[in-house]
Structure formats: C-alpha cells, structure tokens
Amino acid sequence: MVGTDAGTPRERYRAQVQQEIKAHAWEQIRAAGASALSLSAIAKRMGLSGPALYRYFAGRDELITALVRDAYRSLADAVRLRAEAGADLAALAQVLRRWALDDPQRYFLVYGTPVPGYEAPRDTTSIAAEIMAVLLEASAGVVGAATPDDREAPGPLEAHLAEHRSWDGGNPAPSSALRLALVFWTRLCGVLSLELAGHFTGMGFDPEELYTAEVRALTGG
Amino acid sequence: MVGTDAGTPRERYRAQVQQEIKAHAWEQIRAAGASALSLSAIAKRMGLSGPALYRYFAGRDELITALVRDAYRSLADAVRLRAEAGADLAALAQVLRRWALDDPQRYFLVYGTPVPGYEAPRDTTSIAAEIMAVLLEASAGVVGAATPDDREAPGPLEAHLAEHRSWDGGNPAPSSALRLALVFWTRLCGVLSLELAGHFTGMGFDPEELYTAEVRALTGG
DNA sequence: TCGCTTCTGTTATAGGTTCTAACTCATCGC
DNA sequence: GCGATGAGTTAGAACCTATAACAGAAGCGA
Numbered sequence: 001m002v003g004t005d006a007g008t009p010r011e012r013y014r015a016q017v018q019q020e021i022k023a024h025a026w027e028q029i030r031a032a033g034a035s036a037l038s039l040s041a042i043a044k045r046m047g048l049s050g051p052a053l054y055r056y057f058a059g060r061d062e063l064i065t066a067l068v069r070d071a072y073r074s075l076a077d078a079v080r081l082r083a084e085a086g087a088d089l090a091a092l093a094q095v096l097r098r099w100a101l102d103d104p105q106r107y108f109l110v111y112g113t114p115v116p117g118y119e120a121p122r123d124t125t126s127i128a129a130e131i132m133a134v135l136l137e138a139s140a141g142v143v144g145a146a147t148p149d150d151r152e153a154p155g156p157l158e159a160h161l162a163e164h165r166s167w168d169g170g171n172p173a174p175s176s177a178l179r180l181a182l183v184f185w186t187r188l189c190g191v192l193s194l195e196l197a198g199h200f201t202g203m204g205f206d207p208e209e210l211y212t213a214e215v216r217a218l219t220g221g
Numbered sequence: 222m223v224g225t226d227a228g229t230p231r232e233r234y235r236a237q238v239q240q241e242i243k244a245h246a247w248e249q250i251r252a253a254g255a256s257a258l259s260l261s262a263i264a265k266r267m268g269l270s271g272p273a274l275y276r277y278f279a280g281r282d283e284l285i286t287a288l289v290r291d292a293y294r295s296l297a298d299a300v301r302l303r304a305e306a307g308a309d310l311a312a313l314a315q316v317l318r319r320w321a322l323d324d325p326q327r328y329f330l331v332y333g334t335p336v337p338g339y340e341a342p343r344d345t346t347s348i349a350a351e352i353m354a355v356l357l358e359a360s361a362g363v364v365g366a367a368t369p370d371d372r373e374a375p376g377p378l379e380a381h382l383a384e385h386r387s388w389d390g391g392n393p394a395p396s397s398a399l400r401l402a403l404v405f406w407t408r409l410c411g412v413l414s415l416e417l418a419g420h421f422t423g424m425g426f427d428p429e430e431l432y433t434a435e436v437r438a439l440t441g442g
Numbered sequence: 443t444c445g446c447t448t449c450t451g452t453t454a455t456a457g458g459t460t461c462t463a464a465c466t467c468a469t470c471g472c
Numbered sequence: 473g474c475g476a477t478g479a480g481t482t483a484g485a486a487c488c489t490a491t492a493a494c495a496g497a498a499g500c501g502a
Binding site: 008009010038039040041050051054059060 | 458459460461462463469470
C-alpha cells in the first residue's frame with residue numbers, strides 16, 4: 001500500500017474520513033440509488049452531526065462528483081489491468097460485464113441518466129479517454145488479426161471516423177479499429193443498460209446469452 | 222378529439238388539472254431532470270398551494286409513475302403509427318431516434334437509471350411488450366426479405382431464443398427475427414443512451430453517423 | 443329550490459433535506 | 473506556552489414531502 005500514509009497526520013486523518021464518508025455513500029447508493037443519497041444520514045451513521053461533513057465535501061454535488069470519479073477510475077483500472085495482462089477484446093468485454101453486474105448503481109453513476117446542467121469535470125473525461133484508449137488498442141489487435149479477405153471495404157462510418165479521430169489519443173490504428181472500439185462500447189453498454197434497468201425481466205431469456213452473442217459478433221469468434 | 226370530453230364535469234375538470242400538472246412536471250424535468258421534480262414548485266406555478274396537488278396524485282412517486290407511463294405510451298404510439306403506415310425497420314429506427322432527441326429526459330425516464338426498489342406497474346410492461354411486438358413484426362419483414370443465401374446458420378443466441386420466446390406475443394416469426402428485434406433494440410439504445418448522456422461530446426465525430434451505420438448493419442442496407 | 447354529500451383548496455404542522463453562520467475546542471507548529 | 477489552523481458543534485434559514493383538519497364551492501336528489 002504505497003502512498004497510503006503520506007502527508008501530515010491531519011491530512012491522513014482527513015483523507016481517511018473522506019474515504020469513510022464515501023464508503024457510507026456507496027452503501028446508501030447501492031441500497032436506494034444516487035437520488036436517495038443523504039449527507040445527514042451519512043453523518044448520523046458516522047456518529048457526527050450534519051454540517052460536519054461540509055468540512056470534507058463542499059456539498060452533495062461535490063460528493064457525488066467524487067463518487068462518479070471513483071466509479072470511472074475503478075472501471076478504467078479493471079480494464080487496463082486486464083489489458084496489460086494480455087487480455088483480448090472478448091476478455092475485456094467480460095471485465096466490463098462483471099464490473100457492471102458487480103454494482104449496477106455504480107454502472108449507472110457513469111452511464112446512467114445525466115443531470116441536464118451537469119458538466120463532467122476534466123479528470124473524469126480524461127479517465128473516459130483512458131478507457132477508450134485501452135479498447136482501441138485491443139480493437140487494433142482484432143482487426144490486425146483479420147485475414148485480408150475479411151477486410152471489407154470501408155463503409156461510411158469508417159470514412160467519417162477517419163476524418164474525425166481527434167479522440168484516438170494519437171493511436172495510429174486504422175479507422176476500422178476506431179469503428180470497432182466505438183461499436184464495441186455502444187453495443188455492450190446497450191445490453192448492460194437495458195439488462196441492469198430490468199428491461200429484460202419477464203422476457204424469459206438469459207441476458208448473458210445476448211451479451212456474449214454481441215461479443216462474438218464483434219470479435220469474429 | 223374523440224373521448225376528450227367524457228364523464229361528468231367534475232371528472233373532466235379533474236382530468237384537465239391532472240394534465241396541467243403533468244405539463245408543468247415535464248417542463249421541470251426537461252429543465253433539470255426528474256430528480257429535481259418538485260410538487261411544491263408545480264403548485265406554486267399553477268397558483269395553488271402545496272398540498273392541493275395531493276388531490277390529484279397521491280405523491281411524488283405516483284406522479285413520476287404517470288409520467289413514465291405517458292413517456293412509454295408516446296414512444297409506443299410513435300412507433301406503432303409509423304409501422305401501420307408501412308414503415309420498415311430502418312424507418313422505425315429513425316422514429317426512435319427522433320423521439321429520443323426530441324426530449325432526452327423523457328427517453329431517460331424510460332431507459333435511464335432505475336430506482337433499486339422500484340417495480341414497474343403492469344401497464345407499463347404491457348406497453349413495453351407492445352413496442353417489442355411492433356419491432357418484431359418489422360424484423361420479420363427484414364429476415365423474410367433476405368435471400369436464402371443470406372440465411373446464416375442459427376447461432377447460439379438464436380437457439381437460446383428459440384427456447385425462450387415467451388415474450389414474442391404469439392408472433393410466429395422465426396427465431397432469427399426475434400434475435401434481430403432484440404439486437405436492434407439494444408444496439409440503438411446503446412448509441413442513444415451514450416449520445417444523450419454526452420459521452421460522445423468532445424470526441425469530434427457525429428453520433429448520427431454511428432447510429433445510421435448501426436441501422437445499416439442491422440437491416441442489411 | 444333546499445339541503446346533503448362530495449370534492450377542491452386552504453392553513454397548520456410534523457419531519458425530512460441542504461447548506462450557512464457563529465461558536466467551542468482540540469491539535470499542530472513555532 | 474501561544475497563536476494559527478482546522479474539526480465539530482448548535483442554531484437557523486429555506487427548501488422539500490406528506491398528513492390533518494377545516495372552509496367553501498359544486499353537483500345531485502327530493
């Protein structure tokens with residue numbers, strides 16, 4: 001645990017209390033969703049009284065923003081770690097699915113309903129870019145493995161992406177890899193969002209079958 | 222406008238006030254999201270005082286439930302009307318996109334973050350089934366139009382769906398049509414959810430290109 | 443037309459929330 | 473030890489949901 005005990009005692013204490021607040025916040029969110037998050041309730045359960053928490057977070061919004069950032073970070077770490085361990089795109093799909101099922105409300109904090117006025121802070125967008133970079137790298141591996149016969153003529157989307165690839169982080173992957181990473185992302189989020197929101201309940205089939213079928217279609221398995 | 226003025230004067234008045242309440246509610250939701258919906262604020266803007274609204278809705282949850290139902294209904298009507306006018310699957314995709322972009326928060330009320338404990342009332346699930354029935358019908362048209370050469374061997378998902386098609390509403394469509402309707406739904410919701418939540422902002426490309434590319438891939442255009 | 447009933451809207455109130463202000467007290471560094 | 477910093481407290485303003493008790497209008501039957 002390198003870096004855990006850096007700074008002055010006060011800073012360490014402060015960081016620890018902040019972590020404790022966030023832990024209680026996650027507990028509440030898991031139980032009743034982010035909209036039910038209450039600073040007062042957290043304070044009460046920590047043996048503190050209401051306004052004490054404002055020493056640690058400027059308000060409810062700042063706490064939620066921190067939770068969103070942590071959620072983003074946990075997904076980015078999970079994906080990046082497995083990618084560095086040599087996982088291919090199909091394996092990354094399973095990482096994403098596991099991460100989502102492990103805590104649906106955490107998934108929705110990242111990919112759920114946005115607040116109209118809300119502007120994502122800079123660090124979360126950079127984490128999002130980090131995730132896309134990993135997916136892009138893995139996608140380049142898939143399209144690179146395709147035999148020349150499999151290379152279809154670039155469609156309109158590839159052409160469009162070839163001209164708008166400012167988000168590729170300098171990755172020299174072909175536009176077909178850009179397309180694959182993007183479609184991978186949207187299709188899997190599509191299945192997960194509907195599954196976790198319960199839109200498949202009562203339909204009788206197993207969402208995992210749908211998910212893995214989409215992964216197969218994407219990775220040419 | 223058949224059926225608008227049915228019932229006693231009191232019933233008509235009551236229905237009108239309920240509609241007015243919902244109109245103000247949508248206004249608030251469009252501006253600041255469903256979590257910012259306030260009965261007090263609605264009452265104030267209607268020239269009423271707080272508790273008066275409880276004559277029309279038992280509480281905040283019941284109002285939101287009514288709004289969810291109306292949102293579902295508007296999507297089902299939009300899709301069904303165009304389908305009855307002869308629209309094919311690609312055209313229905315455009316209807317869905319237009320409906321979503323027209324009011325993102327309405328989309329998220331249906332397909333956004335769910336409240337953990339919340340159980341969808343029966344009438345909304347039946348509307349969801351109605352939407353799926355329309356998509357299934359249009360999907361059957363697409364797979365029916367495919368030449369025999371295009372018919373691929375049924376994959377694992379088709380096999381799974383063939384055994385779990387309780388949601389098909391008695392439609393005798395082949396399991397490939399079930400698969401298509403399901404994948405149509407999830408892929409398009411994937412693009413729309415990410416687009417409307419702003420996850421593509423700053424990436425430079427046009428989400429509509431991605432959307433139409435997915436529609437092309439689905440309808441074999 | 444009278445009067446009863448039903449429904450609408452009111453105020454008062456309880457209890458919850460976020461958040462600010464002002465104050466007390468412990469801790470840390472010099 | 474002493475001053476500065478920071479943590480935690482209570483008090484309070486301004487919201488919110490929701491209920492209770494009451495006033496008054498509208499509808500309906502006799």
